Amino acid sequence: MAEKSPQELIQIDFTPPPRNWMNPAVDFEARRGTWSYPAAVKNLDYLGMPNPREWSPTDLDWKLPPNWKQIIHDGFEDLLKKYRSLKIFMDICVRCGACADKCHFYIGSGDPKNMPVLRAELLRSIYRQDFTTMGRIFGSLAGGRELTEEVLKEWYYYFFQCTECRRCSVYCPYGIDTAEVTMMARELLNLVGLNINWILEPVANCQRTGNHLGIQPHTYKDNVEFLCDELADVTGIKLDPPINRKGAEVLFVIPSADYFADPGTYTFCGYLMLFEHIGLDYTLSSYASDGGNFGLFNSVENLKRLNWKIYQEARRLGVKWILGGECGHMWRVMHQYMDTLNGPADFLEVPRSPFTGTVFSNTASTKMVHICEFTSDLLRHGKLKLDKSRNDKYRVTFHDSCNPARAVGLLEEPRYVLKNVCNHFFEMPENTIREHTFCCAGGAGLGNDENMEMRLRGGLPRGNALRWVRDHNDVNLMTCICAIDRATLPPLANYWAPGVEIAGIHELVGNALIMEGENERTTDLRGLPLVPEKEEQGDV
Amino acid sequence: MLAETLAHSRDTILDRWIESVIARYPEDTAGFLRRQADRFANPVGASLREGLAEVLDGVLGGAEPGALEPALDRVIRVRAVQDLSPAAAVGFVFELKRLLRDGLGDAQAGNTAALAEIESSVDRAALTAFEVYMRCREQVWAIRNAEVKNLSVGIMERVAEWRARREAGEDAPRNQ
Numbered sequence: 001m002a003e004k005s006p007q008e009l010i011q012i013d014f015t016p017p018p019r020n021w022m023n024p025a026v027d028f029e030a031r032r033g034t035w036s037y038p039a040a041v042k043n044l045d046y047l048g049m050p051n052p053r054e055w056s057p058t059d060l061d062w063k064l065p066p067n068w069k070q071i072i073h074d075g076f077e078d079l080l081k082k083y084r085s086l087k088i089f090m091d092i093c094v095r096c097g098a099c100a101d102k103c104h105f106y107i108g109s110g111d112p113k114n115m116p117v118l119r120a121e122l123l124r125s126i127y128r129q130d131f132t133t134m135g136r137i138f139g140s141l142a143g144g145r146e147l148t149e150e151v152l153k154e155w156y157y158y159f160f161q162c163t164e165c166r167r168c169s170v171y172c173p174y175g176i177d178t179a180e181v182t183m184m185a186r187e188l189l190n191l192v193g194l195n196i197n198w199i200l201e202p203v204a205n206c207q208r209t210g211n212h213l214g215i216q217p218h219t220y221k222d223n224v225e226f227l228c229d230e231l232a233d234v235t236g237i238k239l240d241p242p243i244n245r246k247g248a249e250v251l252f253v254i255p256s257a258d259y260f261a262d263p264g265t266y267t268f269c270g271y272l273m274l275f276e277h278i279g280l281d282y283t284l285s286s287y288a289s290d291g292g293n294f295g296l297f298n299s300v301e302n303l304k305r306l307n308w309k310i311y312q313e314a315r316r317l318g319v320k321w322i323l324g325g326e327c328g329h330m331w332r333v334m335h336q337y338m339d340t341l342n343g344p345a346d347f348l349e350v351p352r353s354p355f356t357g358t359v360f361s362n363t364a365s366t367k368m369v370h371i372c373e374f375t376s377d378l379l380r381h382g383k384l385k386l387d388k389s390r391n392d393k394y395r396v397t398f399h400d401s402c403n404p405a406r407a408v409g410l411l412e413e414p415r416y417v418l419k420n421v422c423n424h425f426f427e428m429p430e431n432t433i434r435e436h437t438f439c440c441a442g443g444a445g446l447g448n449d450e451n452m453e454m455r456l457r458g459g460l461p462r463g464n465a466l467r468w469v470r471d472h473n474d475v476n477l478m479t480c481i482c483a484i485d486r487a488t489l490p491p492l493a494n495y496w497a498p499g500v501e502i503a504g505i506h507e508l509v510g511n512a513l514i515m516e517g518e519n520e521r522t523t524d525l526r527g528l529p530l531v532p533e534k535e536e537q538g539d540v
Numbered sequence: 541m542l543a544e545t546l547a548h549s550r551d552t553i554l555d556r557w558i559e560s561v562i563a564r565y566p567e568d569t570a571g572f573l574r575r576q577a578d579r580f581a582n583p584v585g586a587s588l589r590e591g592l593a594e595v596l597d598g599v600l601g602g603a604e605p606g607a608l609e610p611a612l613d614r615v616i617r618v619r620a621v622q623d624l625s626p627a628a629a630v631g632f633v634f635e636l637k638r639l640l641r642d643g644l645g646d647a648q649a650g651n652t653a654a655l656a657e658i659e660s661s662v663d664r665a666a667l668t669a670f671e672v673y674m675r676c677r678e679q680v681w682a683i684r685n686a687e688v689k690n691l692s693v694g695i696m697e698r699v700a701e702w703r704a705r706r707e708a709g710e711d712a713p714r715n716q
Contacts, residue, residue, distance in 0.1 A: 029622065033680075034623070067593050078567075100568075100572075101572045101576060101581070101582075106569075106585070107582065107583065107584065108583075108618075108621075109572070109580070109620060109622060109623065110565045110566065110569040110623075111566075111569075111623065112566050115568070190541050222603045222703065225706075226703070229705075229706070237619060241708065261690075262690070286610070289707075429580045431578065431580050431581060449684045449687040449688050450684040452680060452683060452687070453621050453680065456680065457621050457622060460584070460618060460621075461580070461581075461583055464579070464580060464583035464586070465580050468580070491683045491687060494679075494683055495617075495621075495679060495680070495683060496617075512558045
């Protein structure tokens with residue numbers, strides 16, 4: 001070394017050596033913070049799912065069944081027979097790369113295996129090897145790969161690093177639904193007991209009690225009453241929302257986080273105020289007490305089971321139609337899967353607003369209307385008395401939650417509601433909203449704390465756009481219509497754009513609604529002053 | 541003299557600095573980070589382009605180390621949550637020394653004292669970078685901790701409080 005000149009010494013090539021993507025090795029110990037804990041034995045037992053056992057991804061031995069390879073192979077074969085879409089998605093990709101740089105996890109992490117095309121290739125390579133003639137003959141030359149334990153571990157790592165947000169699918173010229181590729185991979189992982197607790201515990205709870213949190217009817221009632229007590233402090237009106245009331249016109253279904261976690265609880269209060277304001281004949285249910293359906297993130301079987309309970313409850317209560325709250329993936333399930341899972345819901349009536357006469361014929365099969373459709377229709381017909389200025393302390397932006405935006409196309413209604421209930425609304429940059437919206441990075445069961453580093457990486461694109469409107473438009477509130485968002489966006493904003501709070505849209509509706517017989521409002525639904533005191537300004 | 545030469549080669553130094561950081565990402569990713577100019581489609585690239593430009597200008601302009609904090613935060617906040625060791629996350633600052641010397645070329649001779657001064661300011665920037673990195677990492681842990689607490693404890697405390705008040709026949713005002 002001593003003979004080299006300083007100029008020679010500083011000629012360092014920083015380019016990392018190329019690494020073959022087919023190499024599946026993942027160091028779970030070194031990558032703590034980017035994966036989720038495995039499902040607990042009790043939850044797999046409860047759901048009757050395979051291979052319940054204590055294990056950790058950092059263990060060398062994942063305690064797979066001895067014939068795991070055959071199980072995966074047979075399972076893959078079954079799925080290919082059952083879902084023509086899977087076979088098409090496996091065959092049709094030409095690896096054009098249009099999706100490659102569209103994934104929030106890839107953009108934030110720079111890990112090539114977070115590119116949707118490469119993530120899918122982890123599965124596709126096994127498909128080629130095992131199920132195509134070219135792959136059987138030419139192996140890796142034809143893009144095939146042998147299924148080994150390391151490949152399985154790699155699946156666990158990367159298919160639980162996809163939030164099934166479907167941003168990549170927007171750009172795919174063939175319309176490959178990458179979320180369904182992830183769903184199929186998770187179906188296969190289920191067969192040998194590789195699943196995560198943040199998904200399986202909610203599924204087991206929901207199967208048992210009707211909601212992800214495992215809340216039983218008496219606690220449900222207690223919580224609703226508690227929220228009504230808090231609300232009475234703000235408005236001077238004590239509401240008494242009906243629960244499990246037979247013969248109501250409408251069953252109202254919401255994500256459980258709306259009555260059990262802030263800031264969703266304020267959105268919940270907003271819903272109740274709206275119904276009181278217009279005199280809706282409705283009921284809550286302590287059984288259909290979660291619109292969310294973590295079965296979507298696990299298996300078709302569980303997806304179907306959890307969706308079914310909502311319709312059975314609608315039948316039991318004898319309602320005419322269903323109204324759904326601000327939930328994200330509930331709407332993907334309703335809009336794209338319900339009809340073939342449990343539908344059509346012929347025992348219900350096509351929803352018709354009793355106040356405006358509007359028939360929601362778009363829900364002819366599911367009989368379930370989104371609260372933003374319902375409220376914007378009320379606004380359109382001038383049915384609500386509002387004081388927008390009560391939201392004047394907020395400079396508001398709107399995060400299009402992936403599922404309502406991309407799966408349902410619910411783009412205008414939430415904006416219409418927002419513009420009617422607040423005076424200061426600002427859009428984030430065009431390529432980060434509407435169908436191009438960036439995910440919160442905590443959906444599809446990944447919103448747990450042990451996965452926080454991955455969530456923050458994946459949250460960068462959203463956080464970056466949010467910081468832009470915070471800095472350029474003084475935005476201090478990001479609204480959304482998804483309970484997972486309301487849980488996962490606060491930490492995201494805290495890290496990437498501090499100073500921005502998160503709220504549901506109906507929280508702002510509740511703030512603005514002028515209720516009959518109410519006290520003079522001095523605080524918002526959070527109990528904070530409507531007009532911040534001078535020294536507190538800018539710190540809302 | 542030294543300042544003038546460096547000012548003259550500022551753009552070249554900056555480009556090389558950004559490139560030296562980008563080149564350490566896997567090949568496919570490096571291509572994306574270089575190519576995609578949209579700040580919202582490529583926030584990592586944007587953080588490097590904007591953050592490193594500010595840091596470089598600060599170093600060349602003799603800024604106080606504290607003044608570089610926001611620009612360093614722009615870059616390091618991203619690197620603190622990527623799959624990088626602490627050394628890799630902040631080590632790019634030291635890279636600037638080599639690039640400055642390169643930028644000076646022959647002008648290094650006779651400017652030893654002035655060069656040493658600039659290099660000291662790079663060292664100070666590196667110390668600030670370390671502080672920023674630690675702050676970000678601690679924030680990640682604080683966020684994680686708060687998540688667990690908020691989810692499980694926060695609302696239950698409020699429920700319990702109201703249950704007690706109801707049982708006591710009290711209609712207490714909410715003030716939180």
